[in-house]
Amino acid sequence: MDYYGFVRQEIIPLLPEHAPRALEVGCGNGATLAWLKASGLCREAVGVEYSQSASQIAREHLDLVIEGNAEHIDFGSLGQFDLILCLDVLEHLQDPWLMLRRLRERLSERGVLIVSLPNVRHHSVLLPLLLGGRWHYTDAGILDRTHLRFFTRDTARDLLETSGFAIADSCSVGQNWSPSRWWRWLGKWRAAEPFCAVQYLFAARAS
Numbered sequence: 758m759d760y761y762g763f764v765r766q767e768i769i770p771l772l773p774e775h776a777p778r779a780l781e782v783g784c785g786n787g788a789t790l791a792w793l794k795a796s797g798l799c800r801e802a803v804g805v806e807y808s809q810s811a812s813q814i815a816r817e818h819l820d821l822v823i824e825g826n827a828e829h830i831d832f833g834s835l836g837q838f839d840l841i842l843c844l845d846v847l848e849h850l851q852d853p854w855l856m857l858r859r860l861r862e863r864l865s866e867r868g869v870l871i872v873s874l875p876n877v878r879h880h881s882v883l884l885p886l887l888l889g890g891r892w893h894y895t896d897a898g899i900l901d902r903t904h905l906r907f908f909t910r911d912t913a914r915d916l917l918e919t920s921g922f923a924i925a926d927s928c929s930v931g932q933n934w935s936p937s938r939w940w941r942w943l944g945k946w947r948a949a950e951p952f953c954a955v956q957y958l959f960a961a962r963a964s
Contacts (some may be wrong), residue, residue: 765789765844765873765928771960773869776840779803782827782856782865783846787815790842794818796883799840805830827857837925844873845956847916848904857920861963870922873958874930875899877907878939880952899955910957924962931955 762785772793777800781790784804793799795884803821808811812824828850841860847853850902857870862868875898882899885891894902908916917924932944932953944953 761830761941762786762788764792765842766792768842768871768873768958770843770928771926771958773840773867774798775868776838777801778836778838778865778956779840779842780835780838780860780869781805781842781844782860783807783844783849784811784815784819784822784842786811786930787818787822789844790815791818792839793918799948803835803838803917809829821896828852832859832863836861837868837906838867841868841870843870845875847872848874848901848906848908852921852946853906853907853916857922861921868962869900870917871962871963872913872917873930874908874913875901875904875956876909876931876951876954878909879931879949880956910951910954911962913957917959917961920963921964923964924959924961925962929954929956930958 780803782805784806790802802817802819804819805823805827815822869919894900941951
């Protein structure tokens with residue numbers, strides 16, 4: 758499956774029971790929103806996507822797809838949403854704080870924002886930096902060369918809270934993704950979570 762085509766089923770524990778209108782910033786080819794529509798959680802799905810090729814595919818599945826840089830899009834014309842997804846997108850933006858404040862205005866009274874952010878404190882980043890002074894960008898992952906911002910669990914929470922959100926729930930994922938059996942074993946321990954979690958997921962409401 759390509760970079761734009763993952764269905765993000767790890768967000769299931771954070772989803773509301775029903776969200777008639779859903780917006781995803783950075784929707785890729787629309788796979789996650791299409792899955793939410795097929796499951797009956799949402800009735801109308803709107804996506805924003807920078808990639809032209811991914812946008813074309815998304816239009817086959819979603820009610821509306823806006824192609825372009827999310828930081829330059831007027832969200833005000835789209836109305837209110839009961840669910841907004843920002844899954845591995847905020848770290849690509851110049852000003853994720855401003856983006857969140859703008860999206861806060863688009864949430865309905867009981868709407869939910871779900872955010873996922875990569876954990877820069879992960880051992881695959883931390884150990885090479887501490888032991889070898891290495892910080893090598895890659896084509897994908899935590900040190901994706903297109904990332905402009907980097908977050909730990911605490912700074913991710915601060916990003917949301919200072920942008921006008923109250924965090925209702927959160928979880929970490931990726932402890933079992935490591936190719937090393939030792940790191941997979943260590944990832945089961947709560948104390949090691951900050952170094953083994955690949956991503957943090959948050960569900961938040963406007964405060």
